Every structure is written in structure tokens, then in C-alpha cells.
Amino acid sequence: MKERIERLKKLTYIPQNEIAWLIEQAELSVKQQGIIEENKRQQDITVHQFRQAQKDIQHLSGQSSRYKQALEKIITNLNFAITVAQNELEGDVK
Incomplete structure (x- = not known):
């Protein structure tokens, strides 16, 4: 192709x-440019979606951690309440 162009010049x-x-x-060049631009647009959309998904995962991981901590506190409080109730029952039995 390059040789043909040089000969035509x-x-x-x-x-x-x-x-x-x-x-x-x-015409082929124009079509290829359109395809390249569309591929770039699709790539930009994909990158944006990926970054948004990363943010969502970080946010959900943070929420999960907070829920886990809250649940651990509830379990600790329940264990304490159970121990207190057992002690009271043992005191009533004696």
C-alpha cells in the first residue's frame, strides 16, 4: 500500500x-477511525464502571466491618447478661 501511494504521488x-x-x-480510514473512537468510548465507560465498583466494594467492606464490630459488642453484652442471669438464678437456688 505504501509503495502504491508513493507511486501515485x-x-x-x-x-x-x-x-x-x-x-x-x-472511506476505510474514516470507518476505522469511527471504530477506534467507539472502542475508546467503551473503554472509558468500562474504566469508570470498574472504578465505581472498587469504591462500592470499599464502602461495603467498611460497612461489613462496622456491622461485625457492632455484632461483637451485642454478643459481649448478651454473654454478660446471660452470666448475670445465671448468677441470679444460682443465688435464688441456694
Whole structure:
């Protein structure tokens, strides 16, 4: 292709079939540019979605950690309440 373009540059008269080939190549180039731009747009969307998913995962991980801590406190308080209740029952039994 490069050789053909160089040969055409040297001509003073360009035959019709060569002009048709040049037009075809130009149209192909425009289509390829459109495809490249669409792929870039899709890539940008994918990157944005990935970053948003990372943020969501970090947020949910933080929430999970807070829920776990709260649950551990509840369990500790329940264990304490059970121990107190057992002590009171043992005191009533004696």
C-alpha cells in the first residue's frame, strides 16, 4: 500500500481506477477511525464502571466491618447478661 501511494504521488495524471482506490482507502480510514473512537468510548465507560465498583466494594467492606464490630459488642453484652442471669438464678437456688 505504501509503495502504491508513493507511486501515485509521482504521477501528474491519476487514472480513474487509482482515484477509486484512494476514495476506498479514505472511506476505510474514516470507518476505522469511527471504530477506534467507539472502542475508546467503551473503554472509558468500562474504566469508570470498574472504578465505581472498587469504591462500592470499599464502602461495603467498611460497612461489613462496622456491622461485625457492632455484632461483637451485642454478643459481649448478651454473654454478660446471660452470666448475670445465671448468677441470679444460682443465688435464688441456694
